[in-house]
Amino acid sequence: GIGGLDEVPVTLTTVDEAVAVRTLAFTIGWNMVSLNVVPPNDSIRVVMRPVVEAGNLIIMKDGQGRFYLPAHDFNNIPGWNVADGYQVKVAEDCNLVVRGEAVAADTPIDLVEGWQLVAYYPRVPVDAVVAFSGIVEDLIIAKDNGGHFYVPRLGFSNMGNLREGQGYQLKLTQARELIYVL
Numbered sequence: 001g002i003g004g005l006d007e008v009p010v011t012l013t014t015v016d017e018a019v020a021v022r023t024l025a026f027t028i029g030w031n032m033v034s035l036n037v038v039p040p041n042d043s044i045r046v047v048m049r050p051v052v053e054a055g056n057l058i059i060m061k062d063g064q065g066r067f068y069l070p071a072h073d074f075n076n077i078p079g080w081n082v083a084d085g086y087q088v089k090v091a092e093d094c095n096l097v098v099r100g101e102a103v104a105a106d107t108p109i110d111l112v113e114g115w116q117l118v119a120y121y122p123r124v125p126v127d128a129v130v131a132f133s134g135i136v137e138d139l140i141i142a143k144d145n146g147g148h149f150y151v152p153r154l155g156f157s158n159m160g161n162l163r164e165g166q167g168y169q170l171k172l173t174q175a176r177e178l179i180y181v182l
Contacts, residue, residue: 020102024165026090032145032167034085034119037100042079044068051096058089063117083109085117085167109178111135115171122180125161133181140171
């Protein structure tokens with residue numbers, strides 16, 4: 001206060017750090033996304049409901065070719081697998097807010113031989129060459145949604161940093177376990 005001292009009572013409430021909020025930012029057209037939180041209900045219809053209700057979700061696909069097509073009330077994606085990436089096509093720019101249990105950046109992801117879409121767990125950007133250095137012997141190619149790629153055997157990468165909320169396509173020569181290198 002003016003000319004004196006005022007005391008203001010403050011109450012501090014702590015929250016379980018394992019519960020986190022993430023926002024996926026979709027741009028019009030195709031997006032490759034992932035989450036680093038486990039939603040309390042992994043149903044694709046439940047997780048994507050806000051985007052569907054806004055009339056923005058055209059189609060969502062997983063790495064096995066299964067898809068969710070809300071206009072035809074069809075979904076054969078069994079649930080949101082936090083280790084996976086997803087391709088999502090939206091009618092206009094929009095956001096999806098998801099609350100859930102935080103996934104540690106060093107949580108292993110089981111990879112298969114061939115193509116797959118994977119999640120990115122770290123909360124910080126990491127250069128693709130560094131992030132994938134633990135699987136470089138078996139990584140044929142990594143790709144992002146923007147058409148950038150990393151081919152270890154050619155020593156070429158124009159991917160730059162991997163980012164939270166993005167999904168990535170990987171092709172491997174054999175099954176491996178991915179732990180992102182920071």
